[in-house]
Amino acid sequence: TLPTIDILLGNTFEIHNLAAAQKITMESSDGDDIATFQDGGMTLMALQNTPTDRTHWRILKVVGGASPTFSVHRSSNQTISTTAATKIEWNAEDVDNNSNFDIATNHRFTPTVPGNYLFVIIVRWGSVTTAEAISMLLQKNGVGIYTSSGAADDAANPGNPGSHISIIVDMNGTTDYVEVQSDSTVDSSYDILGSSNRVSNFSGLRVP
Incomplete structure (x- = not known):
């Protein structure tokens, strides 16, 4: 009522x-x-x-009702030179209808409308030289909530592994934020692939 x-x-x-x-x-x-x-x-x-x-x-x-929606991607490769978890710095914005994605500094989404949000992430890695499982991690407020891995099985020719995440997350509309990290346990130098074809991308929208 x-x-x-x-x-x-x-x-x-x-x-x-x-x-x-x-x-x-x-x-x-x-x-x-x-x-x-x-x-x-x-x-x-x-x-x-x-x-x-x-x-x-x-x-x-x-x-x-307001329905914040965003879509960002890497327009060029991001080189990572550590095995530690490292934030993916999304540097190109396709949609941000409520100005809730910080693409300049923190590379994170902080919605100003509360609700459940569907997030979809696709990442491709390059220059992977070691057979391993390389991972991406969705974080909410700095804490990992979902991990997905791409396997580079052949040490001689590991190729360009990829992975994706699709998940619904509750956001409070004030302080909650999400961001994406990449993690390699073995390879200390690799790339997050980026191009105009949006091979690595991150998008989200509020579910009505």
Whole structure:
């Protein structure tokens, strides 16, 4: 059941328990019994309970809501010179409709709308000279939550192994962030392959 709200025009109120909720400023034209209010990509329809003072409104429907979406990739190779886990520095942005991906400094996604997010990551490695399982790691708030490995089985010709991750993660819309690391237990010099064909990429969207 959607709530009844009691608020003066021009003030703000906060809707709780709605995935797309943000603070909304009430606005309407004189004489309207039904009004729509918009903020941050969310549309709220409300009906006046007391048409004369335009103070009491009953929420009829919440439509849509902000849906942060991003897609980034490596446009060129990133050389990693350590066996330690190292952050993949996504350096090209295709989509970032809510300006939530920091491509310049931290190379991480910090959504400002709470909810469940689907993340898809594809990584290809190059210059791998040792037979091993090389891994990528999705981290949330600096803690690994999912690992996927690509095997370079032939020491003489290990090739360009690859791997992918698809996972749904709950994000609080304020402090939670995700980033991707690469980890090699044997090879101390290798590349994250990058090109205009987006062979290594990271994308995500909020699940409605």
